Amino acid sequence: xxxxxxxxxxxxxxxxxxxxxxxxxxxxxxxxxxxxxxxxxxxxxxxxxxxxxxxxxxxxxxxxxxxxxxxxxxxxxxxxxxxxxxxxxxxxxxxxxxxxxxxxxxxxxxxxxxxxxxxxxxxxxxxxxxxxxxxxxxxxxxxxxxxxxxxxxxxxxxxxxxxxxxxxxxxxxxxxxxxxxxxxxxxxxxxxxxxxxxxxxxxxxxxxxxxxxxxxxxxxxxxxxxxxxxxxxxxxxxxxxxxxxxxxxxxxxxxxxxxxxxxxxxxxxxxxxxxxxxxxxxxxxxxxxxxxxxxxxxxxxxxxxxxxxxxxxxxxxxxxxxxxxxx
Amino acid sequence: xxxxxxxxxxxxxxxxxxxxxxxxxxxxxxxxxxxxxxxxxxxxxxxxxxxxxxxxxxxxxxxxxxxxxxxxxxxxxxxxxxxxxxxxxxxxxxxxxxxxxxxxxxxxxxxxxxxxxxxxxxxxxxxxxxxxxxxxxxxxxxxxxxxxxxxxxxxxxxxxxxxxxxxxxxxxxxxxxxxxxxxxxxxxxxxxxxxxxxxxxxxxxxxxxxxxxxxxxxxxxxxxxxxxxxxxxxxxxxxxxxxxxxxxxxxxxxxxxxxxxxxxxxxxxxxxxxxxxxxxxxxxxxxxxxxxxxxxxxxxxxxxxxxxxxxxxxxxxxxxxxxxxxxxxxxxxx
Numbered sequence: 303x304x305x306x307x308x309x310x311x312x313x314x315x316x317x318x319x320x321x322x323x324x325x326x327x328x329x330x331x332x333x334x335x336x337x338x339x340x341x342x343x344x345x346x347x348x349x350x351x352x353x354x355x356x357x358x359x360x361x362x363x364x365x366x367x368x369x370x371x372x373x374x375x376x377x378x379x380x381x382x383x384x385x386x387x388x389x390x391x392x393x394x395x396x397x398x399x400x401x402x403x404x405x406x407x408x409x410x411x412x413x414x415x416x417x418x419x420x421x422x423x424x425x426x427x428x429x430x431x432x433x434x435x436x437x438x439x440x441x442x443x444x445x446x447x448x449x450x451x452x453x454x455x456x457x458x459x460x461x462x463x464x465x466x467x468x469x470x471x472x473x474x475x476x477x478x479x480x481x482x483x484x485x486x487x488x489x490x491x492x493x494x495x496x497x498x499x500x501x502x503x504x505x506x507x508x509x510x511x512x513x514x515x516x517x518x519x520x521x522x523x524x525x526x527x528x529x530x531x532x533x534x535x536x537x538x539x540x541x542x543x544x545x546x547x548x549x550x551x552x553x554x555x556x557x558x559x560x561x562x563x564x565x566x567x568x569x570x571x572x573x574x575x576x577x578x579x580x581x582x583x584x585x586x587x588x589x590x591x592x593x594x595x596x597x598x599x600x601x602x603x604x605x606x607x608x609x610x611x612x613x614x615x616x617x618x619x620x621x622x623x624x625x626x627x628x629x
Numbered sequence: 630x631x632x633x634x635x636x637x638x639x640x641x642x643x644x645x646x647x648x649x650x651x652x653x654x655x656x657x658x659x660x661x662x663x664x665x666x667x668x669x670x671x672x673x674x675x676x677x678x679x680x681x682x683x684x685x686x687x688x689x690x691x692x693x694x695x696x697x698x699x700x701x702x703x704x705x706x707x708x709x710x711x712x713x714x715x716x717x718x719x720x721x722x723x724x725x726x727x728x729x730x731x732x733x734x735x736x737x738x739x740x741x742x743x744x745x746x747x748x749x750x751x752x753x754x755x756x757x758x759x760x761x762x763x764x765x766x767x768x769x770x771x772x773x774x775x776x777x778x779x780x781x782x783x784x785x786x787x788x789x790x791x792x793x794x795x796x797x798x799x800x801x802x803x804x805x806x807x808x809x810x811x812x813x814x815x816x817x818x819x820x821x822x823x824x825x826x827x828x829x830x831x832x833x834x835x836x837x838x839x840x841x842x843x844x845x846x847x848x849x850x851x852x853x854x855x856x857x858x859x860x861x862x863x864x865x866x867x868x869x870x871x872x873x874x875x876x877x878x879x880x881x882x883x884x885x886x887x888x889x890x891x892x893x894x895x896x897x898x899x900x901x902x903x904x905x906x907x908x909x910x911x912x913x914x915x916x917x918x919x920x921x922x923x924x925x926x927x928x929x930x931x932x933x934x935x936x937x938x939x940x941x942x943x944x945x946x947x948x949x950x951x952x953x954x955x956x957x958x959x960x961x962x963x
Contacts, residue, residue, distance in 0.1 A: 319722020350669075364713075391889065395827065397745070398744075398745065398747070399743060399744050399745035399747065399870070400745035400746070402742055402743060402744075402745045403743040403744055403745060407743035409740075409743070409744035409745065409747050409748060410747070411711075411747055411748060413902075416708075416712075416748065417711070417736075417740065417748075419735075419736065420735075421731055421735050422792055423738075424704070424731060424732070424735065424736060426704070426841070427700050427701050427705065427707075427708070427732060427735065427817070428704045428705075428707050428708040428711075429708060430701065430704055430705045430708055430733075431704060431705040431706060431708020431709040431710070431711070431716070432711060432712055433708070433712070434693075434705055434707065434708065434709050435689065435709040435712045435714050438662065438690050438709075438714075441804040457700065457703075458704070458730075461698035461700045461701035461825065462694070462700070462701050464696060464698065464701070464702060465696060465698055465701040465705065468696065469693070488713075514694050522958070544767075552906075585871045604806075607914040619746075620746070621741050621742045621745060622741070622742055622780050622781055623741070623781065623783075623804075623805045624741075624749065624804040624805055627780075
């Protein structure tokens with residue numbers, strides 16, 4: 303693969319920074335949920351840090367993202383600000399959605415986070431519309447739809463991928479195959495790799511190791527080039543593994559213990575960190591500084607969120623329509 | 630108002646009015662785009678031709694025929710609307726909204742609220758339905774109550790060419806999702822055409838005829854059944870006030886309550902099945918607001934509680950007819 307795109311040193315460090323942010327953020331969230339200080343349904347993306355980190359370093363703030371309930375990693379990699387995120391998770395009026403959306407509906411258009419959906423399969427049809435808008439405007443923007451392997455079996459996947467291919471939309475479908483659709487293993491729900499389905503739509507499709515920052519970067523780079531050149535959509539199936547149960551708190555007894563232990567032992571975050579140091583891309587101190595800064599930012603965000611006021615009940619009548627409702 | 634709006638009132642059909650409304654909106658605003666099955670001119674501009682001429686005039690990037698994929702159609706409309714477009718999505722038949730309910734109910738209706746007002750979904754969902762063509766159980770249902778029951782969606786049901794134009798223009802202007810329900814047999818209904826740029830405000834009913842003994846509240850094709858009923862009642866010495874609701878959600882409480890406060894009697898007529906229909910909500914509000922002023926219990930007339938049947942005599946008996954309206958009105962007068 304001589305012509306495969308490779309991230310330069312600065313980009314490698316930036317990929318790591320985003321991965322470290324996702325990992326640290328997840329660890330803090332789980333800690334606070336466990337302690338009872340933060341009460342929310344939480345779908346941990348732990349283990350899937352590489353995919354959005356290596357993807358979004360190829361994109362800009364004004365490119366669009368539609369993601370799903372297990373999507374905080376996607377949002378953070380896209381630049382979603384921590385304070386707005388945490389305040390929304392805590393259901394406070396200072397949250398990005400004024401506390402009216404919550405973890406499954408986080409939205410931040412300034413960084414292109416246009417939709418977060420709690421419905422499996424719904425990110426893809428909406429991503430097409432954003433991409434259609436870019437196509438009409440000729441603004442060169444790219445839209446990314448993130449979803450899990452479970453979403454590859456819902457009808458909306460088929461409708462959306464087919465339409466995107468027929469309309470040659472500048473969209474990238476990123477299937478994060480973490481081997482689990484809720485409690486059911488992928489091999490029990492489909493006979494073929496998700497990426498193989500791309501051929502059925504006349505679309506470029508690729509399966510990559512989603513835990514390898516270099517493979518993921520190269521796949522994303524090619525897909526972005528294709529989209530910006532007006533050559534249509536790409537389906538990327540990024541292979542990864544979910545470290546926790548479907549929803550935080552589930553006993554995950556359905557997950558093979560050895561498989562899970564192996565995946566955690568092969569944690570992509572410390573693995574990439576060690577590689578950066580070994581390859582002399584970044585010093586131990588530089589990475590430690592990055593991590594310390596992240597922890598400090600999370601401290602500030604968590605503190606801000608938990609000390610912010612809850613929304614007024616008058617919010618029930620606002621944002622249903624443009625004009626406040628009176629009933 | 631521009632000078633070109635001062636044209637002489639002419640005659641035309643609902644079909645022509647809808648086509649003119651979309652054409653005028655697209656002409657005045659690049660953000661208005663159209664998608665759906667067969668909407669482009671190579672596909673004959675829709676199965677009844679509502680969008681005829683648009684793709685030729687505005688290009689096939691702005692007027693785009695789609696695969697038969699209702700979720701993809703509405704998803705694309707929603708996505709484009711989030712970044713400033715005003716998409717008009719055609720869902721050919723109202724029954725086909727059922728295969729895209731997630732996009733309508735979970736997304737179009739809720740994104741404004743769930744994003745705390747950061748995004749909104751100014752889409753128009755055009756859809757047709759209604760009995761009269763022996764289309765049977767899956768091509769004829771009036772499902773407006775489902776959408777009226779969903780916070781975040783507006784629902785309009787034009788009954789004349791002029792209202793079709795004015796409501797379509799207002800639906801396109803609206804910053805929130807609006808479902809425009811077009812009645813199939815009414816496409817070829819002829820009447821006065823609106824002047825260019827005319828608007829019918831969403832949420833505003835129309836008193837088609839003033840009366841004193843009872844109020845008949847109807848919409849869509851039921852106006853065509855109720856109008857002769859009012860004339861017949863007149864002959865029997867009963868003065869009925871006829872209100873065309875025009876918008877089902879949010880319905881015009883003010884106009885309806887004022888009318889029923891005056892007449893003391895209300896008959897609500899719709900083609901949708903009676904149980905849990907829009908009539909139930911209107912009746913309930915009338916009872917809540919006007920208890921003590923009502924001279925008779927509020928009455929509802931709607932479709933039979935069965936799937937729309939095929940055989941002509943059965944289909945004819947399904948929805949309220951003029952004779953049913955006359956009989957129900959007379960029963961209210963005791």
